[in-house]
Amino acid sequence: MSIQPTKISHLGICVSDWDRSLRFYTEVLGFEIDHFAVQDIDAPFEKLVEFEEMKWRGVILARQGFIIELMHYEIPACIGDGERRPMNKLGITHFSFHVDDIDAMIDRIVEYGGKVHPQTRMSGKHGQFVFCTDPDGIRLELWQKPAA
Amino acid sequence: MTSQGPVTHFAHVAILVSDMEVSEKFYKDALGFEFDHGVTGGEMWGKLTELENFKYRANFYQRDGVMIELFELESPEVTGSKERRPMNQLGFTHLSLVVNDLDEVLKRIEASGGRAYRHTMVESSFGEILFCTDPDGVRIEIWRKAVQPA
Numbered sequence: 001m002s003i004q005p006t007k008i009s010h011l012g013i014c015v016s017d018w019d020r021s022l023r024f025y026t027e028v029l030g031f032e033i034d035h036f037a038v039q040d041i042d043a044p045f046e047k048l049v050e051f052e053e054m055k056w057r058g059v060i061l062a063r064q065g066f067i068i069e070l071m072h073y074e075i076p077a078c079i080g081d082g083e084r085r086p087m088n089k090l091g092i093t094h095f096s097f098h099v100d101d102i103d104a105m106i107d108r109i110v111e112y113g114g115k116v117h118p119q120t121r122m123s124g125k126h127g128q129f130v131f132c133t134d135p136d137g138i139r140l141e142l143w144q145k146p147a148a
Numbered sequence: 149m150t151s152q153g154p155v156t157h158f159a160h161v162a163i164l165v166s167d168m169e170v171s172e173k174f175y176k177d178a179l180g181f182e183f184d185h186g187v188t189g190g191e192m193w194g195k196l197t198e199l200e201n202f203k204y205r206a207n208f209y210q211r212d213g214v215m216i217e218l219f220e221l222e223s224p225e226v227t228g229s230k231e232r233r234p235m236n237q238l239g240f241t242h243l244s245l246v247v248n249d250l251d252e253v254l255k256r257i258e259a260s261g262g263r264a265y266r267h268t269m270v271e272s273s274f275g276e277i278l279f280c281t282d283p284d285g286v287r288i289e290i291w292r293k294a295v296q297p298a
Contacts, residue, residue, distance in 0.1 A: 051235070
């Protein structure tokens with residue numbers, strides 16, 4: 001028996017528009033649908049998430065062994081302004097992805113409801129970087145390594 | 149370009165911490181991450197992060213093929229309350245881990261600067277699940293799966 005966690009399960013993400021975010025994470029970031037979580041499972045998740053009443057749905061997505069859960073709440077309503085968090089705010093700051101073609105990726109992010117923050121684009125010996133955001137303001141770092 | 153779009157692969161999830169030593173102990177001792185490499189850096193990242201006088205130190209840790217980056221700032225000062233975010237707040241909500249020995253993991257979490265919210269514990273056909281937080285309030289979901297019938 002392991003005295004530490006046996007395995008990472010997933011990273012959870014709260015989304016305001018179910019269809020838009022599902023499209024974004026599958027078609028832009030390349031995650032694949034593993035399974036949908038349903039509302040009428042037996043677990044009293046209100047207790048876990050500290051809401052008196054709750055109506056939600058979730059989906060588990062996987063890519064290269066990395067698993068995320070998209071969650072959307074009808075009750076209570078989702079809160080948050082969809083703006084990117086400052087990088088000096090404690091906690092989870094961003095997702096980072098390697099890309100082959102940073103410009104193609106930026107176009108795709110914008111086409112599917114995300115944003116690019118062009119003023120953040122920079123390059124150095126490690127390659128090119130830019131921050132984008134998902135449709136709800138999650139920071140996505142794109143990193144294109146220098147051509148070999 | 150593949151059917152998965154222009155992303156070639158996932159790089160990491162980054163977490164800003166207020167105290168690297170405390171958080172390193174938490175992620176290593178309580179959650180079982182292993183140190184991969186460290187970097188220090190400076191103002192070349194100011195443009196990317198939109199922060200002036202950006203000076204940081206970062207350590208990368210891995211487990212189960214997932215890479216996390218813990219970073220702390222020398223400047224500017226960090227912001228944030230260290231309180232857990234409500235679960236209906238848009239964006240990243242939690243990191244979820246599966247455990248065998250729930251009591252021992254909770255003990256380690258509390259001994260490493262984290263907190264366990266025992267009142268959130270639910271028991272279900274999935275097993276037992278509760279929320280904890282890391283030393284800076286990041287929600288950590290701890291899940292002991294129900295024993296499957298043989």
